[in-house]
Amino acid sequence: MxxxxxxxxxxxxxxxxxxxxxxxxxxxxxxxxxxxxxxxxxxxxxxxxxxxxxxxxxxxxxxxxxxxxxxxxxxxxxxxxxxxxxxxxxxxxxxxxxxxxxxxxxxxxxxxxxxxxxxxxxxxxxxxxxxxxxxxxxxxxxxxxxxxxxxxxxxxxxxxxxxxxxxxxxxxxxxxxxxxxxxxxxxxxxxxxxxxxxxxxxxxxxxxxxxxxxxxxxxxxxxxxxxxxxxxxxxxxxxxxxxxxxxxxxxxxxxxxxxxxxxGGKNPIIIFDDADLDKAAEFATFGNLTNKGEMCVSGSRVFVQEGVHDAFVKKLEVMVKHWATGDPFDLATRHGPQNNKQQYEKVLSLIEQGKKEGATVVTGGKPFGTKGFYIEPTLFTNVTDEMTIAKEEIFGPVISILKFKTAEEVIKRANATKYGLASGVMTKNIDVANTVSRSLRAGAVWINCYLALDRDAPHGxxxxxxxxxxxxxxxxxxxxxxxxxxxxxxxxxxx
The missing domain is CATH 3.40.605.10 (Aldehyde Dehydrogenase; Chain A, domain 1)
Known part of the structure; x- marks a missing residue:
């Protein structure tokens, strides 16, 4: 066909x-x-x-x-x-x-x-x-x-x-x-x-x-x-x-x-001040919006060190806005409908919960079109660890940005979840990469990449x-x- x-x-x-x-x-x-x-x-x-x-x-x-x-x-x-x-x-x-x-x-x-x-x-x-x-x-x-x-x-x-x-x-x-x-x-x-x-x-x-x-x-x-x-x-x-x-x-x-x-997973992507922000924004987009966010390995908690927070959000906003939504058979489309009505309604409900709890919608956050279970790719800032969207697996096209100061702080916050499936670390410092990767309690740690799944790599x-x-x-x-x-x-x- x-x-x-x-x-x-x-x-x-x-x-x-x-x-x-x-x-x-x-x-x-x-x-x-x-x-x-x-x-x-x-x-x-x-x-x-x-x-x-x-x-x-x-x-x-x-x-x-x-x-x-x-x-x-x-x-x-x-x-x-x-x-x-x-x-x-x-x-x-x-x-x-x-x-x-x-x-x-x-x-x-x-x-x-x-x-x-x-x-x-x-x-x-x-x-x-x-x-x-x-x-x-x-x-x-x-x-x-x-x-x-x-x-x-x-x-x-x-x-x-x-x-x-x-x-x-x-x-x-x-x-x-x-x-x-x-x-x-x-x-x-x-x-x-x-x-x-x-x-x-x-x-x-x-x-x-x-x-x-x-x-x-x-x-x-x-x-x-x-x-x-x-x-x-x-x-x-x-x-x-x-x-x-x-x-x-x-x-x-x-x-x-x-x-x-x-x-399930509520996976962190941790972006340090020295990271390549263009690549980090690319991986954060890819790691959250691929398959309309319906991935257990979705990196939906994006921790960004305070020194690059604003610059990173600007880059990510551009990428999310250009994540084309439309006909799944069109090869130019990057974003299709949620799998089913129940999941569609759950994601929209969690988006509304994020708004009520004080998170800021940078882009997206609404249904798309008049037919099908489409939701706009959604980017939240001003997210805190206590918010529902930072704790619950959304399984949809929703990215939450959380600000941090130090490696010690972000390790503790990244591990403060009942889940432990995957994670990402974006840094040019090999000492930071080694320390954080050994400290994260997750089955996979992807350094300067994301969704690095392969048939030769054990996953769990x-x-x-x-x-x-x-x-x-x-x-x-x-x-x-x-x-x-x-x-x-x-x-x-x-x-």
Whole structure:
């Protein structure tokens, strides 16, 4: 599809559940609508899975794990299929990008030329790991020899967020497949279409039936069923801290399955007096307004040292004002609609709260246009640590500027949050950069850059931003178990 195509008249190919290699209706026959956030028009009616559908999907995944070929394949064989999957993703990049745009309000250009290629490269990255999973030989203290095996954990439940379905599907599914696991994927009810298309592509790639299953549905029904199912061996969730707590509780009260959580963030970007202000303004804009601010790593608390505060705000204001809002299929557009009406209303409410509490709107702060869930990119100054917009994750296009004096002060203030996902430090002083990066309690510290995410870099949070790591070879740890095998050695002359 061309970059200027329109969404509402498109034919949506896959709207059912994907269980044991087939697209099927839900047992109840219930459905729900998925909405184009740019037009507020209904895109498709999608099958709504519930507990009984999750149970069928888990049974298919369990059969595929216990008796199917996937966990028993050589790593080399899994690698070849994952590489084919990556190639098929590239061949269908236009369709995947279009689905991301119409179902989630994302921008065609960045998705088509950045996020979808990252997704396919993530499958290639973990394909390379599939034949390199190995254990260790142990030097025991008695007349015993031992070694460890790293084995797939079993059936995994993946709960995918709505702000980046393609990227998050690859992030979770690729390492689980490389490890030899089977799985049930629950996409967000706001954005099921991309994940269903991935399911179709997985079959074309030769992934056996039952290895990947997709159950659309709501978090309180389908998501809860995945989290609590006794025959799911591990679960991963990306989303809000509040829902992450529910996922963890469900896992604990069922079969004590391990959980990996990538949750919210209220991330600081710290700009010192000696920083390159043009670059700092660029990174602050990019780090907050990319994907309309719907990022857990959004750097929404921008701390600026008092000596450059006013000059920095002027530069940032220009950039925010020129962050073009419009049609997501127009390659000149930088800013699209919020993902859904609920999020749109939440962001506008928090903007109003910021105004009431005394923050100053430099630019933006209002709905944009007469159709779609658009909000103007918004810049606040005179923000203090106690304000709601400085404490709560907004998940929208809102930047808050906070002034500081010393490194010691800003370290304390930056850490004074329940979250700890990401952070940025802008300075030319290597001593300051080293001191601050070691002092910040966050899973990522980006020095003189921002959003430096990569498939080789482990990503995850401290504190209430969750635990476990995605991306990097560390991601495999959640999908593997370690087994120790020991045998006696008799009459050994070395003992």
């Amino acid at each position: 061309s970059s200027n195509g329109k969404s509402a008249k498109r034919e949506i190919k896959f709207t059912k559940l994907f269980i044991n290699g087939e697209f099927v209706d839900s047992i109840s026959g219930n459905t729900f609508e998925t909405i184009d956030p740019a037009t507020e028009e209904v895109l498709a009616t999608v099958a709504e899975g519930r507990e009984e559908d999750v149970d069928l999907a888990v049974k298919a995944a369990r059969e595929a794990f216990d008796n199917g070929p996937w966990p028993r394949m050589s790593g080399e064989a899994r690698r070849k299929i994952l590489l084919k999957f990556a190639d098929i993703i590239d061949e269908n990049a236009d369709e995947l990008a279009t689905l991301e745009v119409i179902d989630g309000g994302k921008l065609f250009g960045p998705v088509r030329y950045f996020e979808v290629p990252i997704s396919s490269e993530t499958f290639r990255y973990f394909a390379g790991a599939a034949d390199k999973i190995r254990g260790a030989t142990l030097k025991m203290s008695s007349s015993i020899q031992a070694y460890t095996l790293r084995e797939p954990i079993g059936v995994v439940g993946h709960i995918i967020p709505w702000n980046g379905p393609a990227y998050m599907f690859a992030t979770k599914v690729a390492p689980a497949l490389a490890a030899g696991c089977t799985m049930v994927v629950k996409p967000a009810e706001q954005t099921p279409l991309t994940v269903l298309f991935f399911a179709h592509l997985s079959k074309l790639a030769g992934i056996p039936d039952g290895v990947i299953n997709v159950v659309n549905g709501y978090g309180k029904t389908a998501g809860a069923a995945v989290s609590s199912h006794m025959d799911i061996d591990a679960v991963t969730f990306t989303g809000s801290t509040e829902v992450g707590r529910l996922v963890m509780q469900a896992a604990a009260t069922s079969n004590l399955k391990p959980v990996s959580l990538e949750l 949070g401290y504190k209430m931003s969750g635990f476990g790591r995605e991306q990097g070879l560390e991601a495999l740890d959640h999908y593997l178990q370690i087994k120790t095998v020991a045998t006696p050695i008799y009459n050994s002359p070395w003992l």
